[in-house]
Amino acid sequence: MDIDAGTLALWLWLLPMIIKAGVIRNAEEDRCYSYYYGTVLKADCSDLKLTELPDTISYDTQLLDLSNNNFMTFPEGLQNFRRLRNLDFAGNGLSASLPNYMGSWTEINTLNLSNNIYNSWISTGQRYNIRRLDLSKNSISAIDDTAFNDMPFLYYLDLSDNRIQDLPPDIFFATNLETIILTRNTFSAVPKFTSSTLTNLVLSNCQIPYFPADSLTEMNSILEIDLSMNIIEIIPDNLNSNTLQNLDLSYNDISSINVHSFSSLPHLAVLDLRGNQFTDVWSTSYFSSNPFLREVYLKGNRWSCEGFSVNLFLTYEYFTKEPAKVSDVSSLMCYSPENVTHLSWQEAYIRTWHPNQASNMSFTPVSIMIGLVIGVLLTSIVCRCLAKNDSTEPVARPILPVATALNDQPVVEPTVIRIPLREDLPPSYDEALLMPRLNSSFHSLPDFIDIEETDRRYRRSRSIGDLVDQRPRTRDRRSVRRTVEIHVN
Numbered sequence: 001m002d003i004d005a006g007t008l009a010l011w012l013w014l015l016p017m018i019i020k021a022g023v024i025r026n027a028e029e030d031r032c033y034s035y036y037y038g039t040v041l042k043a044d045c046s047d048l049k050l051t052e053l054p055d056t057i058s059y060d061t062q063l064l065d066l067s068n069n070n071f072m073t074f075p076e077g078l079q080n081f082r083r084l085r086n087l088d089f090a091g092n093g094l095s096a097s098l099p100n101y102m103g104s105w106t107e108i109n110t111l112n113l114s115n116n117i118y119n120s121w122i123s124t125g126q127r128y129n130i131r132r133l134d135l136s137k138n139s140i141s142a143i144d145d146t147a148f149n150d151m152p153f154l155y156y157l158d159l160s161d162n163r164i165q166d167l168p169p170d171i172f173f174a175t176n177l178e179t180i181i182l183t184r185n186t187f188s189a190v191p192k193f194t195s196s197t198l199t200n201l202v203l204s205n206c207q208i209p210y211f212p213a214d215s216l217t218e219m220n221s222i223l224e225i226d227l228s229m230n231i232i233e234i235i236p237d238n239l240n241s242n243t244l245q246n247l248d249l250s251y252n253d254i255s256s257i258n259v260h261s262f263s264s265l266p267h268l269a270v271l272d273l274r275g276n277q278f279t280d281v282w283s284t285s286y287f288s289s290n291p292f293l294r295e296v297y298l299k300g301n302r303w304s305c306e307g308f309s310v311n312l313f314l315t316y317e318y319f320t321k322e323p324a325k326v327s328d329v330s331s332l333m334c335y336s337p338e339n340v341t342h343l344s345w346q347e348a349y350i351r352t353w354h355p356n357q358a359s360n361m362s363f364t365p366v367s368i369m370i371g372l373v374i375g376v377l378l379t380s381i382v383c384r385c386l387a388k389n390d391s392t393e394p395v396a397r398p399i400l401p402v403a404t405a406l407n408d409q410p411v412v413e414p415t416v417i418r419i420p421l422r423e424d425l426p427p428s429y430d431e432a433l434l435m436p437r438l439n440s441s442f443h444s445l446p447d448f449i450d451i452e453e454t455d456r457r458y459r460r461s462r463s464i465g466d467l468v469d470q471r472p473r474t475r476d477r478r479s480v481r482r483t484v485e486i487h488v489n
């Protein structure tokens, strides 16, 4: 064989690089280091561009991290690691079915095959003891009907970010799966899986348009279902499950519910309906069959308070009365009509039907302005006095509390009925009559006791709804008139 000068030169030029590459690879293999993680021996060989197993790793290794390498097949020698509990192959180029020898691994808990190039998952007929299997971020479109039946201990399966388009209802029937994650696949309807063990089903972001009423009936243990970020428009009447506790329908296109929507979900406890198309404020009767309901999320809906029906008041109360089901009261605000935008449902109702009472309530913009002007004047007077006493720079700081008070002023105040109180005397009979009857417990009474700390410019008052309410302790407030604030919630 002739080797011409050019080829020879090329080889001579390449040789150092080849040697260098080899050295680098050895160095990388050395960087695959082992250590005890508690009592468990772990070998971390991630991010090393490996295509073969370095032979320096102890066969007693229990956690083997081979993530983000260049494995295209399960490497030679892997079968010697019979004590593995956790095998991480995430971020490689695997597409082959599991080797048979894995069936003899008795301690294998987690197998991570996330971010490989599987396009199908087939049954090998071999039994595996795997408990948690991560197949997310592959391109799986085909799954054998019996694919997971070979894994009797498998309880957690992540199939998110694949190309699954619908799955047969009985595909998990013979498994013991408890959690199945199917986020970012495609389903034409909420699948009606059959399973007696499944508790947690995640179908977020699956372009699901349709939610059949009997979807959940064959999942006898289902506790949580996540259907967020789909395109469901209608919650079916009599959606039926005797076990479901947590229903997430956030970020869909649902515009209404009715008295039948949740009537067949007796154990419903957590309901997430954020980011839908609701406008009409509901009746509390929609939840009359849900005695265990304890958390409701409603942010991102554009509520119309048009009509000013009593539901505004009652449903607001239902959601916010302690223990509050809706903790974020800003999600219970009117979006329309214009004259009540930024008022809570309850406030919109009260102001419309009890305007006299309402005029005593809360801060009007004018009173805020007046309060602010007086406050600024007063603080500047105080400042000047201070400035006289010790001639350091006075101006900017003491005004801060006023500014803070303005910024802290929530857009929607809880309904506050302000009853004037004389400074030194108990209320007169007439005044007492004016005071609202308390329907809350004694503890919800406002705390009248001022914290008499002369240095401080804050007064802390405690009342329902606002835990710590700080406002400037301007003297005018005390000298003119004291008021009692009763928060009606």
Ligand SMILES: *[C@@H]1O[C@H](CO)[C@@H](O)[C@H](O)[C@H]1NC(C)=O
Binding pocket: 067, 090, 110, 112, 113, 114, 132, 133, 134
């Ligand atoms: C699998 O690996 C990915 C990427 O490192 C990680 O995000 C995921 O949590 C792992 N899965 C399991 C079940 O540990």
Ligand SMILES: *[C@@H]1O[C@H](CO)[C@@H](O)[C@H](O)[C@H]1NC(C)=O
Binding pocket: 337, 339, 340, 348, 351, 352, 353
């Ligand atoms: C808002 O306007 C409606 C008529 O569109 C009226 O019935 C209602 O009393 C108004 N509410 C308030 C608080 O001004």
